[in-house]
Amino acid sequence: MTPLQDTARFLVHARDPQEQASSFGLLEQSYEQLSPGRFSGSFFAVSANDITVFQETLDQSVFQTGVSDPGHFTIATACELSEQAYWNGRHIDQDTVVAFTPGREFELRTPTHAVCVGISLAPSALQSLAPERSPEHWQKIFADHDCWSQADRLKGALQRRIAQLLQADAGTAADWADELLGLRELTIDYLGSVIERGDNGAHKLRVDSYPRIAKRARAAMLERLHEPLSVTDLCLQLGCSRRSLQYAFESIYGQNPVAYLRTLRLAAARRLLTSGNPDVTVQDVAGTVGFNHLPRFAQAYAQMYGERPSESLAAHAPRTGRRPAG
Template identity: 30%
Template sequence: MSTDAQDSRRAPYAYTLRDTLDADEHAACLTNWQQRYDQLSAGVFAGVFEEFCFGKVQLFREGLNQSVHQAGEAWRGSRTFAVPVMIEGTGWFGGEVYDAHSMLTLGSDDELDFRTPRRLEIVACTADAVALDAYAQQVDHRNIETELAGRKMAPATPERLAALGQLLATMMSSLRATPELLVHPQMRKAMEQALFATLLDTLSSGSVQATAPSCSARQLVVARARAYMEAHIDEPITVADLCIELGVSRRTLQYSFQDVLDLNPVKFLRAIRLNAVRRALKAPPPNGRSTVADVAARWGFWHLSHFSAEYKTMFGELPSDTLRRAG
């Protein structure tokens, strides 16, 4: 089965879901990659492939029931990360053995040399390397491409690897249910930044010890952050937006908000956005009709079930109740 929700040349996103019965057919699924798959184990081939492309990100899932050797290369200027979610035994990637606890990475200048075990399912993301590195520089003051130079296996603890795999699976599950919400630029931005932030957390060795800013510096960071938020009250501001605007790292922002407001910046911004959604649900829609999903997407909430739970916890009712009462 194949579903192309949008033409990627015209639309802000593309979605593909396909069952494959041939290794060559499967190899051709991944957008903008140059690949060749050679089936190594005997038997009828059966695969599943799913892909979402939006902004500077490509999310994909592939499952195989036969051992194959994959050769080729990713699209120019990209960086790929892959996590096995189901694997029988071990495989071979760029000269190294991988298993269920491995995080694979591939730069655009790296040659793909990937041998799978007989059964494998992976979730993966390919991102624009410049965009990812710019994000890392601006919010964590890190150079990801330098950290990963020459690596085939990215450093990650089992807990952080599991968290990344869970995020990728959750993102794909949410998009599978409502891919059309990717028409909203705020939705695409929120998902891209959530992915980048989780990748940085996954790759962090935990060895970097940041010095907490002084009390006066923390107060200044929070004051400047609140001034920026007030000036952009109608926009779904993110932690990365604040880091870039203020020229501080995520850690500095964390220290400052926790000390001054007794709340981390993620929760603070989420509360601000939840209130914005509530006001939008209570207001007459500009086009005469509105849905909870569309309003939530416009404010960067990409996981609708989590959003509904957070909304009810904050306001004591579901967002659908607010919208129905306003109507």
């Protein structure tokens, strides 16, 4: 067995959804905060060569979209969930494992409290399941079968070893490598048993078209953030009924279409306010994301993120000594 090198360990405490999203470099992803209040999250990871184990904690509901890294195969499961989550067309719970297959798009909604653990491997590691099969074969298997039940065996091992790694001294890199090698072998054995069992423990949405409707509606909203947009407008553009649109959003985003449109607008506003651009003003941002009434925008923003727009702008402004107005 090849010894592991380039061992690294890091811990991030985030106060912004996008800061949290960028902390895991193996997923190109974006986080939209859905529940109101100050964001709080953390991300801990230990890696060596092509193995990474991680634990993520979120204390606000977020909708995650992104693409998995082409060079890694990642699986994750929840240790704590305040309620059901959503994953690629299905509702999932703490007994579910999800697979981020290389280069594939994903959608994940987590509730107001979630603690997840996971492991990332090189796709070539899956070849030991059957050496005559290519890594692409296993990627296709898990792309078609990207969630399943009975997480306890893997979850228990990940939880125990991640807890040990969190408490480990910085000088014990050799011990970290041994732990990671052990987890890699356990994970591959576990995936072999999943393939043999061939089950799927997630709860499929009642209507197959809901993910498609919600995805198209979200794209339309993002294109028209700056202009007035009603449920009627969306239904006419998508060619769907109001009831279908409503059920699709409740199932996938946990919000009705009007509330989710506001979430998207506020998320876009936060990205602009925290961009560090010295020319940005609160009033300009409000108009850019479709809020024509500045006090109403300020109130909605503060309710969502726990701080005023001017506070977000000031916290990320270039250090010129000038304070932003608004």
